[in-house]
Amino acid sequence: MPPGILVGADGRARCRWCAAASDYVAYHDAEWGRPVMDEVRLLEKICLEGFQAGLSWLTILRKRDGFRRAFHGFVPERVAGFGRREVERLLADPSIVRHRGKIEAAITNARAMASVRAAEGSLARLVWRFEPSPSARPRRVTSAALRALTETPESRALSRALRAHGFRFVGPTTCYAFMQAMGLVNDHIEGCALRPEVEAERQRARRPG
Numbered sequence: 001m002p003p004g005i006l007v008g009a010d011g012r013a014r015c016r017w018c019a020a021a022s023d024y025v026a027y028h029d030a031e032w033g034r035p036v037m038d039e040v041r042l043l044e045k046i047c048l049e050g051f052q053a054g055l056s057w058l059t060i061l062r063k064r065d066g067f068r069r070a071f072h073g074f075v076p077e078r079v080a081g082f083g084r085r086e087v088e089r090l091l092a093d094p095s096i097v098r099h100r101g102k103i104e105a106a107i108t109n110a111r112a113m114a115s116v117r118a119a120e121g122s123l124a125r126l127v128w129r130f131e132p133s134p135s136a137r138p139r140r141v142t143s144a145a146l147r148a149l150t151e152t153p154e155s156r157a158l159s160r161a162l163r164a165h166g167f168r169f170v171g172p173t174t175c176y177a178f179m180q181a182m183g184l185v186n187d188h189i190e191g192c193a194l195r196p197e198v199e200a201e202r203q204r205a206r207r208p209g
Helices: 016-020 022-030 039-052 057-062 064-070 076-080 084-091 100-120 123-128 143-147 153-164 172-181 194-204
Strands: 005-007 013-015
Touching: 005 016, 013 016, 013 022, 016 022, 022 057, 039 057, 039 064, 039 076, 039 100, 039 123, 039 172, 057 064, 076 100, 084 100, 100 123, 123 153, 153 172
Parallel strands: none
Antiparallel strands: 005 013
């Protein structure tokens, strides 16, 4: 197998990072890298990336249902209306990561949606403007290539754009992880059984705007 690939018990070759837990395998196969245009899901991922800071994605993934309940599905209009009472409720909720700064950042991000919609029409339109061109991508996506891709010119530009609208916890490295997850890039490495499937889905996807 190429470096970075592991064959699972089902005989499928996958990116090695997902082998640590069955939760990761399900996420890798069904979600990671598949294009997302729905702005509620995009907002959710931005907020959850903020909660992940200093933690593993597996921790957040296992609490994702709790986050969705606690933040009313990350519907921006609902979260934007959260005040002191909701912050205290969330700080007492063991089904999420109870960190005041991250909770307040998620609320701030929901409120920033008004600015995004006024300027761009939707969060999806803003985000997908920063999809890298094929010429900006590695010729072959290998484990070695990915080690050099913790941030890119596009993720730095997306970070600046989001911050200009008031988003928090959206540094360039966080934005690149977001781009990987939401399908702006296909970073399933060569040899992963999901790579061609995800790429075909990306090719079929209709970009906003």
